[in-house]
Amino acid sequence: xxxxxxxxxxxxxxxxxxxxxxxxxxxxxxxxxxxxxxxxxxxxxxxxxxxxxxxxxxxxxxxxxxxxxxxxxxxxxxxxxxxxxxxxxxxxxxxxxxxxxxxxxxxxxxxxxxxxxxxxxxxxxxxxxxxxxxxxxxxxxxxxxxxxxxxxxxxxxxxxxxxxxxxxxxxxxxxxxxxxxxxxxxxxxxxxxxxxxxxxxxxxxxxxxxxxxxxxxxxxxxxxxxxxxxxx
Amino acid sequence: xxxxxxxxxxxxxxxxxxxxxxxxxxxxxxxxxxxxxxxxxxxxxxxxxxxxxxxxxxxxxxxxxxxxxxxxxxxxxxxxxxxxxxxxxxxxxxxxxxxxxxxxxxxxxxxxxxxxxxxxxxxxxxxxxxxxxxxxxxxxxxxxxxxxxxxxxxxxxxxxxxxxxxxxxxxxxxxxxxxxxxxxxxxxxxxxxxxxxxxxxxxxxxxxxxxxxxxxxxxxxxxxxxxxxxxx
DNA sequence: GTGTAATCATGCAGTAGATGCAAATTTTTA
DNA sequence: TAAAAATTTGCATCTACTGCATGATTACAC
Numbered sequence: 001x002x003x004x005x006x007x008x009x010x011x012x013x014x015x016x017x018x019x020x021x022x023x024x025x026x027x028x029x030x031x032x033x034x035x036x037x038x039x040x041x042x043x044x045x046x047x048x049x050x051x052x053x054x055x056x057x058x059x060x061x062x063x064x065x066x067x068x069x070x071x072x073x074x075x076x077x078x079x080x081x082x083x084x085x086x087x088x089x090x091x092x093x094x095x096x097x098x099x100x101x102x103x104x105x106x107x108x109x110x111x112x113x114x115x116x117x118x119x120x121x122x123x124x125x126x127x128x129x130x131x132x133x134x135x136x137x138x139x140x141x142x143x144x145x146x147x148x149x150x151x152x153x154x155x156x157x158x159x160x161x162x163x164x165x166x167x168x169x170x171x172x173x174x175x176x177x178x179x180x181x182x183x184x185x186x187x188x189x190x191x192x193x194x195x196x197x198x199x200x201x202x203x204x205x206x207x208x209x210x211x212x213x214x215x216x217x218x219x220x221x222x223x224x225x226x227x228x229x230x231x232x
Numbered sequence: 233x234x235x236x237x238x239x240x241x242x243x244x245x246x247x248x249x250x251x252x253x254x255x256x257x258x259x260x261x262x263x264x265x266x267x268x269x270x271x272x273x274x275x276x277x278x279x280x281x282x283x284x285x286x287x288x289x290x291x292x293x294x295x296x297x298x299x300x301x302x303x304x305x306x307x308x309x310x311x312x313x314x315x316x317x318x319x320x321x322x323x324x325x326x327x328x329x330x331x332x333x334x335x336x337x338x339x340x341x342x343x344x345x346x347x348x349x350x351x352x353x354x355x356x357x358x359x360x361x362x363x364x365x366x367x368x369x370x371x372x373x374x375x376x377x378x379x380x381x382x383x384x385x386x387x388x389x390x391x392x393x394x395x396x397x398x399x400x401x402x403x404x405x406x407x408x409x410x411x412x413x414x415x416x417x418x419x420x421x422x423x424x425x426x427x428x429x430x431x432x433x434x435x436x437x438x439x440x441x442x443x444x445x446x447x448x449x450x451x452x453x454x455x456x457x458x459x460x461x462x463x464x
Numbered sequence: 465g466t467g468t469a470a471t472c473a474t475g476c477a478g479t480a481g482a483t484g485c486a487a488a489t490t491t492t493t494a
Numbered sequence: 495t496a497a498a499a500a501t502t503t504g505c506a507t508c509t510a511c512t513g514c515a516t517g518a519t520t521a522c523a524c
Contacts, residue, residue: 179411
């Protein structure tokens with residue numbers, strides 16, 4: 001289910017202005033990932049990225065608040081959507097199950113956005129992998145994830161009617177969940193297209209809910225989740 | 233042996249030079265936390281911090297690679313120590329148990345370092361809380377944690393003889409574990425001295441190993457871990 | 465169509481983080 | 495006490511990022 005109104009999706013380019021903006025945004029993102037994959041984050045300036053996307057350096061900052069955001073930043077309203085969905089979806093069911101569903105779908109959407117940039121999937125994973133290999137870039141991605149984590153924590157707190165000041169559950173679970181996502185993303189990026197990201201995250205959350213098993217189980221998951229060389 | 237040669241500890245400052253360096257490092261850290269608690273990270277410059285610690289701005293960067301590192305950066309070799317301990321301690325026992333022991337001890341040491349800066353414990357938590365409240369600072373702390381996470385992942389991989397490229401377990405568990413630590417730190421900082429950090433982390437890891445329980449359990453943990461003084 | 469309002473791109477100036485280099489200063493060692 | 499080693503500091507430089515003013519482009523009402 002590519003469900004109800006994911007505002008994130010590869011959707012309707014309303015006006016001409018909106019289409020142009022989206023195009024520029026993608027151009028910048030693509031240029032950033034390409035250049036970083038070539039030279040490493042430290043040897044790529046905003047000026048370089050802007051030049052590669054044929055806009056002025058100043059314009060770059062109209063689209064992204066920082067160099068790192070161009071690499072890892074998701075859709076502008078991604079965090080808000082996550083918070084709402086986590087807070088309200090499937091009321092009554094265990095929080096961790098909702099987390100699993102919502103976050104794995106979100107990750108799938110994110111991977112989809114990468115493909116929307118055009119080009120070969122494996123190419124993109126190579127770029128993402130290169131970006132993650134750089135320690136500075138790793139830090140940047142973690143920083144990006146903080147906003148997501150905050151949103152998840154808020155959504156959980158609302159869902160459970162918990163006061164984050166008195167109850168560590170929302171904050172700790174959110175941090176652990178986002179950690180799992182990050183771990184899965186890293187593994188996916190390193191797998192050069194042989195792993196289904198959404199499925200991996202799904203399984204990892206199952207493992208998290210069951211108590212992280214000793215070693216064997218997740219390796220099995222990796223095997224399960226590896227594509228058998230056909231599907232798109 | 234709580235600290236057989238933890239180079240981190242509040243220990244014997246060999247030479248005069250070493251003592252001075254340590255003193256300056258603490259002065260800078262203290263100044264940074266104080267100023268950020270007062271004005272917020274955005275309104276504190278490196279120049280301010282250096283001035284408050286009576287050193288030149290240039291010297292600041294001899295001690296910390298960034299403004300944020302002065303706030304959240306641990307001992308220089310913290311990551312390496314963690315990796316070694318996780319890789320080799322208590323061989324044969326489940327990885328997650330070793331993680332629990334090592335990381336909760338590490339967190340205790342970190343809290344101890346704060347107290348070594350002098351002053352009232354609650355004061356320090358107020359400072360840490362202020363630092364974490366700032367979104368920019370939250371990002372910075374997450375970025376700091378990446379190095380720890382990397383070290384934990386490497387330690388786990390070595391301990392389990394796992395290939396991180398083929399086996400997601402070390403990476404995912406490390407990310408989840410560090411996430412739990414971050415969640416606990418946030419809760420601790422917000423608790424204004426009523427919670428025992430090491431104990432909280434210890435319990436949170438137990439919960440993680442048992443499969444993150446639905447809501448109730450961690451709230452109970454919070455109660456258990458609260459130093460008696462209030463009720464609910 | 466045309467004119468007007470909203471929106472976007474761009475240039476310029478300025479603040480601040482960060483690094484390399486070399487001179488000045490301090491601590492160690494012999 | 496003098497040479498050696500390590501530290502502090504100032505200076506120049508680069509880059510990230512922001513505010514503000516201005517010109518270009520798109521949207522909209524008539």
